[in-house]
Amino acid sequence: MKKIIVMGMIALMTLSTLTGCVTKANAEEGSSTSAGADENVINVYTALEDEQVTDYLEEFKEQNPDVTVNVTRESTGIITSKLLAEKDNPVADVVWGLSATSLLVLAQDDMLEPYAPEGVDRILPEFKDDADVPSWVGIDAWETAFIVNKEVLKSKGIDTVPTSYEDLLDPKYKGLIAMSNPASSGTGLLTVNGILSLYGDEKGWDYLDKLHENVAVYMHSGSQPAKATAAGEYGIGVSFGYRCIQSAEEAGSEICEAVFPSEGSGWDMEANALIKKDNQKEISKKFLDWAISDNIMEKYATNYPIVATGASDNIPEGYSENPLDQLIPDMDFNKAAKDRESILESWTERYDSKSAPKE
Amino acid sequence: MNRIKQLIRRGEKEDVVRGIAIYLVMIFLVLFLVLPLCTLFLKAFQDKSGEFAGLAQFAKYFQSKSMVYSISHTFFIAAVSTLISVTLAFFFSYSLSRKNVPWKGFFRYIGMIPIFAPTMLLGIALIYLFGNKGIFTALGLQVPLYGKVGIIIAESIYCFPVATTILMVAFSAADNRLYEAAETMGTSAIRKMFTITIPNVKYGLISAIFVAFTYSFTDFGAPSVVGGNYNVLATDVYKQVVGQQNFNMGAVVGIILLFPAILSFAVDRIINKKQNAAISAKSIPYQIKPHRPSDMAATIFCLVITLAMLLFFAVALFASLIKFWPYNLTFTLSNYDLSKISSGNGITAFKNSILIALISAFLGTFVTFLGAYLIEKNQKFKVSRRITYLLSITPLAIPGTVVGLSFIMFFNAPTFKIPFIEGYVLQNPFHIIYGTIWIIVLANMIHFYSVPFSTATTALKRLDKEFETVSESLAVPFYKTLRRVTLPLCTPAICEMWVYFFVNSLVTVSAVVFLFTPTAPIASVAIVSLEGSGQTAPAVAMCMLLLFINLVVRGIYEASQHKKQKSSVSS
DSSP, rough: HHOOOOHHHHHHHHHHHHHHHEEETTTHHHHHTTOOTTEEEOOEEEOOOOHHHHHHHHHHHHTTTTTTEEEEOOHHHHHHHHHHHHTTTTTOOOOOEHHHHHHHHHHHHTTTOOOOOGGGGGGGGBBSSSSSSOOEEEEEEEEEEEEEHHHHHTTTTTTOOOOOOHHHTGGGEEEEEEEEEETTOHHHHHHHHHHHHHHHHHHHHHHHHHHHHEEEEEESSHHHHHHHHHSOHHHHHHEEHHHHHHHHHHHOOTTEEOOTTTTOOOEEEEEEEEEEOOOOOHHHHHHHHHTHHHHHHHHHHHHSSOOOOOOOOSSTTTTTOEEEEEEETOHHHHHHHHHHHHHHHHHHHHTTTTTGGGG | OOHHHHHHHHHHHHHHHHHHHHHHHHHHHIIIIIHHHHHHHHHTBBBBOOOOTTTHHHHHHHHHHHHHHHHHHHHHHHHHHHHHHHHHHHHHHHHHHHOOOHHHHHHHHHHGGGGSSSSSHHHHHHHHHHHTOOOHHHHOOOOTTHHHHHHHHHHHHHHHHHHHHHHHHHHSOOOHHHHHHHHHTOOOOHHHHHIIIHHHHHHHHHHHHHHHHHHHHHHHHHHHHOOOOOOOHHHHHIIIIITTTOOOHHHHHHHHHHHHHHHHHHHHHHHHHHHTTTTTTTTTOOOOOOOOHHHHHHHHHHHHHHHHHHHHHHHHHHHHHHHETTTEEEOOOOOGGGGGSSSGGGHHHHHHHHHHHHHHHHHHHHHHHHHHHHSSOSSSOOHHHHHHHHHGGGGSSHHHHHHHHHHHHHHHHHHHETTTTSSEEOOOOGGGGGGGGGHHHHHHHHHHHHHHHHHHHHHHSSSSHHHHHHHHHOOHHHHHHIIIHHHHHHHHHHHHHHHHHHHHHHHTTGGGGGGTTTTTHHHHHHHHHHHHHHHHHHHHHHHHHHHHHHHHHHHHHHHHHHHHHHHHHHH
């Protein structure tokens, strides 16, 4: 008897929960997104460097003490696939400092809400979407660079410093090069795109095949090859300008040196955008206004020589005097965005499990 | 007559309470273990848009060369790591339990340290020891660290404490009469080893082998640090799910990860049943006889192992306290400044981790003990007790990675399709805990459910059933017996369960790496991303902090046990 009572109660409980949970398929969509419209919380997705985020955000937090800023910081590739995966039910309110190539992918998927932040006129035309109300607005540019650990090279009996992509193919550097994995890292992708644009598709992949022979490891993020090289784990790190200069400085100039490839650097912009949602928050727009305000632009300029309002007057130490000349001139970001998936697929198929074929 | 009726009615009421309680535990396990696993299986047979795809995902998986390589890599790694760690653990526990070795407590505790730290720490310490600028490399020892060698060393150390624990138990159950008999017959030491000692611990040995295999087969932390380009399944899942947000492919890899675990689980079950009969009541505990040469060898062996362990953690501690390895060895505490890392979320992550470990420990201990109590001290509800028992030991077979994957698939979906009914969907009532610390707490509770459950069951089995019978005949309600008799007698076991939940919840990565969100950052995942962006020193510092907290918690537990033992002896 008691068994039946208990069973009955359980069944009743389960049933009542379940029936409460069944809804019409189309009614559900609107209700699930409306829950997020809290003006005191903003979800920011970013691929900016970790220490930069902490530093940059200080001002915004001071100006908006009541706002909780939830930052999701990861490598470019990961942020991009996260955004794509959450397409139907976006978590992010704004994207801050993500590569333009990635933002173009999102724009092609109609995931961005055009918005002209305050002061957008100051941003140079090549640094923003060309629509009247831009879908994305750039903040700065970053580019391929090498960091060379001279001490490690010397210990292998090498006293030259590679200065070009061609140099990297020299067999003496075999097993000494660390590069970032383009599937996860934006730096890796812009380097691959730069090479493909510099050499053309066919010769570009040929070059990458040969480079692969010398590469010891493909790493998760753009920073990791530079940091590991500076710590003496590898001889040459293919990374990006800011990180190479910063890591070289940390290790000391007699040990490490940052080098910009003589053929020119692959590059991309870091840009901001508003994510398309049913319930747009005011705070998101406020954040995007702040993210290109004068103060913060100055802060970007302390780390990157090229910001979206033009090359800054005080070029940070370590960069060449004309940083714009270093960039590969006609990189086609629209094409890069369109081909992103196929490039990553063939890259992964060719190189992803480097040590595997030797087994 | 009336009195008897009253008694019966009271008994019935109690049964209803106990019945509801056991159903609640069962429902808890069905909701958070069975349903998430079902979602995982469903996902593996669907394509990205959620349509049924049959074996298409599996076919795609096995067509990809690099993924198939990962399978053989993972088997290779797991096999070699198991061989090394179990061999070392065998001699280590043999020395400690069968040889006249001094400082046994010291050796034991040091040998346990690796379980108190995230596995990433083992990988990072290896870089400082054997990397291109490592200490041993500088001394001329060249090891091709990145790839299989690094992973194998790290996994061997990681599995060593578990294997040792299992083997210590196995060695403790020896019958001295066998050795006496062998002695009188003049059997040689080697022969005794192979005819008495090894057959005696064979079940423990098999169990240790399978546990070590499963651990190294599914670990994510170490390969993510020293794996280089050597892909293994656990890092594959991470790349698929976190890197490419391809949940369906992640589910496929998850199912592949389940196989060795299920196999080991089955073996473990069979062994457990056989082992119960191995020792009879007439057995005499093993008596250690001094034998200088082998005692010396055993001592030296233990010394070498513990020194190696200490070296690992000393190097990690050192690395966390200097400015820039290897070029600037000035002392600094700046790596411990958590406010500067993880986009300023370092402190929150650290606090969250401790909070999660505390909640998981309290709730986990409560649920597992309650479950074990209801199953053990109850005569009725046979079927539901049986089901609950089975569900309670199942998590042992589920690797953390799979727990994490199935959780994200189950909780992340706002709605579920109802088969055959168009136009209506089932709202997922548990979607609200997605993105909070509660999903991580639940994942920890499920992930670490089985071991504390077994601890509780063993402790309860030791108590005389008469307590219940007597109190029932005296009309004492069961909860009073529980509070006044059962709980006090089980306090040591409960403390042990609590510590187990806490320690593991604090350092685990494999499950939670899929579950954390920016609104609930946690320390162990922060370590993975710090390492991923090349910030090795802060990553080590964070590892050391977690290790330190775990050691303190464990230390308090050991001290309290010690005190209790002393006081019970004196009284």
